[in-house]
Amino acid sequence: MSGASVLYDVPGPKAKVRNRIYSVLGALAVLALIGFIVLRLSANGDFDPARWDIFNYAGVRNSIRDGVLATLQVFAIAAVLSLAVGVLLAVARLSDHRPVRWLATGFIELFRSIPLLITIYAIWVLLLNNRTELGLSDNQPQFWALVIGLTVYNGSVQAEVLRAGILSVPKGQREAAYALGMRKTQVMTTVLIPQAVRAMLPTIISQLVVTLKDTSLGYIITYEELLYSTRLLAGNTTVGGENPYVQVIIVTGAIYIAMCLALSALANWIERRGRRAKTGIGVVEAGDVGNAGALTAAVAAEAAADTTADTAN
Amino acid sequence: MNVLLDYLPEFRAGFLGTLAITAASAVIALVLGVLIAGFRVSPIPPLRAFGTAWVTLLRNTPLTLLFLIAFFVVPKILFQGASPFVLGMLALGLYTSSFVCEAIRSGISTVPVGQAEAARSIGLSFTQTLRLIVLPQATRTVLPPLSSIFIALTKNSAVAGAFSVTELFGYAKLLSDKGYAIAVIFLWVALAYLLITFAISGVFRLLERRMGVAR
Known part of the structure; x- marks a missing residue:
């Protein structure tokens, strides 16, 4: 209030x-x-108990469970890979070598500006066309298209978040580390990145929520994640001559919202914990990246404003 | 190269379709976003609760699921037989409205407290304070996040293409099904999206410069 x-x-x-x-x-x-x-x-009879009765069948429950597991599997792999790619790209973009810097900047800008769906679709078509050479069977092309697509897009966004974090570390930290005789790699890995990750953790987790939400794009390339399998389920079931789309969508939506809220709650908790701590640089507000009041560097504010957009994705 | 020249009408239709659905849902998102932001700061508890629920639900739902709701649930409630364009516009507009609402709400909190206090002390009501004093000043700080949100909206509109709305992704899919090299199509479509997103950020930069006031 x-x-x-x-x-x-x-x-x-x-x-x-x-x-x-x-x-x-x-x-x-x-x-x-x-x-x-x-x-x-x-x-329309959508609150007819008979239509909700479908959730009492083991088959329906199993296919929802399999869908949740498939979604979480993609999310877990894509989250880990995108964080790794993010660190690599962020460091590459801050590199002293111009070609490396240009390459990283080009990669980040390209994949951030193209709709994720189109990236995933293009990778899917490429994998499908070369499936025999790559030895991919069954639904593996869909799976890897989704994972690689999510990785390159979210990796690019995470790289920008991390870069903002690294630039927001006070200059004295870097200078002191160099004065102690540390090498470039040591300064980056032992001084700058740990502080950047700590400051940016809420934003990084908010972006992971986006990654989780975007796994639902697997629906469009027919990967059997939660959305696709429940949609298939609703299409294959009829109760009184009608498909229970409304019921299945309500249940699916509740599952998605619960998963995302759990992750967001984690981000908020970390943010609150970080604000209590008196040492180190401030922790940014979760979710509300545009308001990075704790970050002093102008570049950080600019990059953070960019990430608001991607959080909106 | 040939793909673009041979299928120029398709590319044009897709480009215009993307522009149309982006613009239409941007208008919905803007109007609803301002309204819900007003709800969220209003003195009336039920409206505040409604605004909070709206933002929480929409921000934590995948866009694809919203499209499914728009295509399978909404026709049962309202708009029987609405075109995919209208339904897609609704899903995109509502989804984006929650982000617009949050941007505006954080913009409202950046307006100096004295402004609202002065407005109240000369006897303006809540709606007058918001409409005449706070929102116009919040506009300036809201512009940069708003431009990012609209760029994200442009990219999200690709999902509409998968739900049979005529736009760029739909045609990319069509041409790829016809057997053209996906890499080439990908590059042309990417270029088209870049064109739109550059235009949006250009317009907003212009707006920022015109509305910018030294504080």
């Missing part, structure tokens, strides 16, 4: 009555909207 209360006075007796009336009206409007949706759906 601290930010909001600036916008209006502490309500007096008249305003209190007025606010209460508006509260009732607002609540009624929201309830009416929800009620309308529920009414229309129940008119």
Whole structure:
């Protein structure tokens, strides 16, 4: 309320009555909207217990579980790979060697500016065309297309986040490390990157939430992750002559939201923990990358503004 | 090279389709985003709760799932027989509105407290304070994140192509199915997206310069 209360006075007796009336009206409007949706759906028979009964069958539960596992598998591999690629690209972009710097910048800018879906699709077609040479069978082309696509895109974004973090480390740290006689690699790996990762951890995790959400693009290249397998399930089941799309979508949505909220909660917790700590440089706000108040470097602010966009993806 | 020249009409249609769906959903996102941001800072608890729920739900749902909702659930509630364009526009617009809302809300909090206090002290109501004093000043700080959000929207519009909306990704898929080398198509489509995203960031840079005020 601290930010909001600036916008209006502490309500007096008249305003209190007025606010209460508006509260009732607002609540009624929201309830009416929800009620309308529920009414229309129940008119279609979507709240018929028989249609929800499908979730009692072991087969349905198993295919949802397999979908969740497939999603988590892609997410785990892509998350690890994208972090590794991110570190590599961030270091390469800050390299002293011009060709390395140019290459990294080109890679990052290319894959950040192309829609992820198109990247994944292009990789999928490439893998499908060369599946015999590469020895890929069954759904492996889809799997690797999804993993590689997610890795190059999110790796590029993570690289920018890390670069902002590295640039936000106070100059004295680097100078002190050099003064101690450390080599370039040592300065980067033992002084700069640890501090950058610590400062940027909330943003890095927010981007991991984006990675998790983007695994659903596997739906379009027919990889059997959560969305595709539940959609297939709804298409193959009929209850009273109709497919239970609404029920399956509601359940799938709940699973996705729960997974993403759990990861976001982790980011917020780390951010709060980081703000309590008095040592080191400040930790950025989770999710709200545009407001990187703790970062002083102008470049960091600019790169952080860029990442807001990618978080919006 | 030949792919582009041989299928210029397709590329043009796809380019225009991407532009159309991006622009249409940007308008929806902007209007809804401002409205929901207003809800989230309003003195009325149910509206605040609604705004919070809206942002939390939409930000944590994959866009592909929203498209499925738009194509399978929304027609059961409203808009029977709506075209894929309208449904896709709805999904993209609602998804982006949650990000616009958050950008505007953080913009509102950057306006100096004295501004709102002064507005209240001369007797302006909450809506007047927001509409006349705070939002116009918040616009300046909101512009850079907004431009990033619209660039992300342009890229997200590719998902609409997979749901039979006419745009660039749909045609890339079509040409690739016809057996053209995917790498070449990929490059041309990438170039088209770059064109749009550069245009967006250019427009916003222009807006920033025109609205920029030395504080």
